[in-house]
Amino acid sequence: MPSASQPGPTPGSSTGPQPGAAPLAQPSAALPASPPEPPVPPARAQGQTAPGAGSGAVQPFVYLGRQPILDRNGALNAYELLFRGGAQNRADVDDDALATAQVMTRTIGQLGVPAVLGRHYGYVNISRELLFDDIVHLLPPGRFVLEVLEHVRFDAAVLERLAQLRRAGYRIAFDDVSEITENLLRALPYADIVKVDLMQTERAALPELVASLAAHGKTLIAEKVETGEDFELASSLGFELFQGYFFARPQVLRAPRVRASRLALVRLLALVANDVGTAELERELRSHPGVVVQLLRLVNSSAYSPGRPISSLREAVLAAGTRQIARWAQLLLYASGRDLPWGSDPLVQLAGTRSHFMELAARSLNPQDPEFADAAFMTGIFSLVHVLVGSTPENTLDRLGLSREIVEAVDGHRGELGTLLRIATAAERGDHDGAQRLAREAGGMFTALTPPLLGELNLWAGAWFTAYAEG
Known part of the structure; x- marks a missing residue:
């Protein structure tokens, strides 16, 4: 079982875009060339109702977004899996729990884990509601990282649940961190990975924030890395993993809708x-x-x-x-x-x-x-x-x-x-x-x-x- 300070060895790594190179047109290019993985067709223009949106005609396809997470050498480490209500590459989420439930059903039951992730890990956004739901155990802990959303308050019940999930083999990531707060400090012992939002964090505050998180032995991911300058700064501060448009925009995958009564x-x-x-x-x-x-x-x-x-x-x-x-x-x-x-x-x-x-x-x-x-x-x-x-x-x-x-x-x-x-x-x-x-x-x-x-x-x-x- 991976230690609290490291994400553990990846099921497989592959050569992705080199830092400083032009952004990828398709993140799937970072998948390993051998052995080949089942192809997943990129989405074409199809509309679909997002969770919580108004009713409309049921579309023949379901959609899923994935954005690569890379190491400092440009090798693919994982994907963050994202809700997509249609072929348009945007989230349109107004119900976090429902969006994650649909990400899970599409990944496991419709596209299939091997086609979506290959040999890599998948990061899945988890709201407070889903954190306490038994269905989270459908995600095999050896394939998925539970990414706790930024608005979750770390009270005693949440911390105990995080401890239970870690004992079950899950690794926990905290999303969109931009400052050290009492809420975050209380929860850090229960996390393995912290994702720092470069767009929301003041540049002058970044060195102290990174040093404090690193002192707690956490793996650090720089997210929303938009430019080469962002990547150079994050690398110099000691971030281990990186995610953002500088490397690749999310890719939208699609599969025919499989309905269940x-x-x-x-x-x-x-x-x-x-x-x-x-x-x-x-x-x-x-x-x-x-x-x-x-x-x-x-x-x-x-x-x-x-x-x-x-x-x-x-x-x-x-x-x-x-x-x-x-x-x-x-x-x-x-x-x-x-x-x-x-x-x-x-x-x-x-x-x-x-x-x-x-x-x-x-x-x-x-x-x-x-x-x-x-x-x-x-x-x-x-x-x-x-x-x-x-x-x-x-x-x-x-x-x-x-x-x-x-x-x-x-x-x-x-x-x-x-x-x-x-x-x-x-x-x-x-x-x-x-x-x-x-x-x-x-x-x-x-x-x-x-x-x-x-x-x-x-x-x-x-x-x-x-x-x-x-x-």
Whole structure:
């Protein structure tokens, strides 16, 4: 565990812009050249409602800002993650807690931690409200630094909470420091890193401020480094890390919006609160494909990965654990804002109906093999996930850690699950002759999928989704 005076060794470092060089056009250029990291498309012009702003049309993308934090040699040390309500590179934040909740859901559940951070740390702004919220534990302490906002008052309750979080392995940074105050002095023993705002600090007061903070053994970050002169001054005073427009403006990343049903999240929280078993959680998750997609992203983050491919919802639930599922549902519920109802999304409707059709078909074909039915359900959900997140099947499935059988079924229609997926796709198009022909050509157990049975399965799957979508 890193000492209180140092941020600890970074998971990876890379050569960034050299001090004094022209500002970077794209901070992503500072990412390591090898191994390559999954690309994240920069945002194009799309509007979106910011937290707390007036209602408007739901946009197809979510956005996230990241600004590099560099060491004195120009090597990339970390990124600060920033709320962005649209492609425009500005914050427009009027609710700190909601903005951070959306940063967390977009980083972990939609863009993915590896794509956003690579091998580097992420600094996340934390308000007093979120400091005391259990959902902060969704951030793996080995990947994230908790950056306490400047307006947080360090009373006894806050200091005790900071001590708890540090014992849990988190490193704490204080944001926008410009002077030594009683509030700051009281809290310094609970911080690892202090970010000094060069724009808000009087130049004549900087040497004394830096000397005082350094005497307390804190790692110092100079933020809002706007010019070469700022960088030279900060370097001469002993700052170790640097952030500002002199190096790079924040880069705006985007990902297609993945919606989660608010009703589904409420149900999940209620089930966890009632301490239900894995089977009930699994049963509830089956009715909500959007939540399953994000749960798989959570499970496959570095902190929770089971180290083996996932082939059923039960494995995903067991890997995450009920407490993490509750935290994730709470965060998604808080950050979901004014999304369109889940039942009105045609892509989610199709994924839900297809997955249940495949599960019912698998149970009909092999009633003694529940694992085959589980895998069929997962195949149905993830057969469309690449469309939902705007990528290719290969790239998307690699990030979800699914079993080889499911991957081969989705990306190539291979194996028994692949055959079942082809039959389901034909049936949902209304091509019953084509579905019957595929079943006949596959032979074996698939010959049991007669036209009457295919029609019944389609009807049951559609009725099942409608019942859940309407709550």
